[in-house]
Amino acid sequence: MKVSVCIATYCRSERLRAVLHDLARQRQLPDQVVVVDNDVAGGARATVEQVRASGVPFRIDYEVQPERNIALTRNRTVMLADGDWLAFIDDDERAPESWLQQLLAAAALYGADGIIAPVEPQVPADAPLWIRRGHFYDFPHMNSGDLVPLNRMRFGNVLLRGESLRTEPGPFDTSYGLRTGEDGDLLVRLVNKGARIVWFDEAIVWEPVERRRLSLRWLLLRSLSGGQEFARQTVDGKYGSINWIGRAVFFCRALLQLLVAAGLAAVSWPVGRHRAARWLITASANLGKLSVVWGWRYRAYA
Secondary structure (H helix, E strand, O other): OOEEEEEEEOOOHHHHHHHHHHHHOOOOOOOEEEEEEOOOOOOOHHHHHHHHHOOOOOEEEEEEOOOOOHHHHHHHHHHHOOOOEEEEEOOOOEOOOOHHHHHHHHHHHHOOOEEEOOEEEEOOOOOOHHHHHHOOOOOOOOOOOOEOOHHHOOOOEEEEEHHHHHOOOOOOOHHHOOOOOHHHHHHHHHHHOOOOEEEOOOOOEEEEOOHHHOOHHHHHHHHHHHHHHHHHHHHOOOOOOOOHHHHHHHHHHHHHHHHHHHHHHHHHHHHOHHHHHHHHHHHHHHHHHHHOOOOOOOOOOO
16 A cells, blocks of 8 residues: 655745654655645745755655645645555654554554544743643543544544545635635545544654744634634534524533633633633634634634
8 A cells, every 4th residue: 555645834944854854764654755835936845855865765746836725735735645545744743753654553453544643742941931831732632543523633643545535525625725724624524424533642743833833822813713613613514413593502602601711811810821821712712713703714824
């Protein structure tokens, strides 16, 4: 079975170089690595050419996708990939030597059409104390072999059966091109059409957290964006059928949670900034849910 690793990249040449070298050290080598650059200037081209020249043991296919659109860029990686299995890793992540081998073994073990595995953040040691105490970049783990709930679908560390992707229109919805959520939308569609997507807790990749993300502003915007996409998927019935009463209850609950979280943020500030920040992040997520009512969309990639 041929395996392609797909990477969408944008203005992260040195981080891209690092993950390409990680792939060259895999116990289970990929047959192909696809890099699609969303920088119209092709800023990653020189990095890819240098890595190629170093003699990596796989083919690297590189293209520029000039329109600013994360979904179009991911779609191009799928179009260029010729593997039976497609593994997706972000351009700012690091893969241990066992990564690809573990993903493929898990797919065989659980008879899965897709595997989602952890992305573990690495916060700089000199990050502000409230950032280090808050664990804001962590994602919840699950037991290996569990089916991934629809509301936890995400990319960053994913293996998918190529046949499923190639028969899905897009496969990524380009209307998500300047905002987040194109990954969860695709995975939910695949599951709703019968795909079996399983969690595997051992195939970890690492994500060194960029310094520009070490701020309350970045955390609040990420949470707001996540709240928006969760609300859209919910009210559109992607997580299960919902009537107008269910929608009304959903938004009333979001309003109540916003007010409670904002109040708790105010009273918890004196006992720890990380606690106040946690409640502010919760408030921002619920503000994102409510913003769907008046149709505003936060464009994270604009």
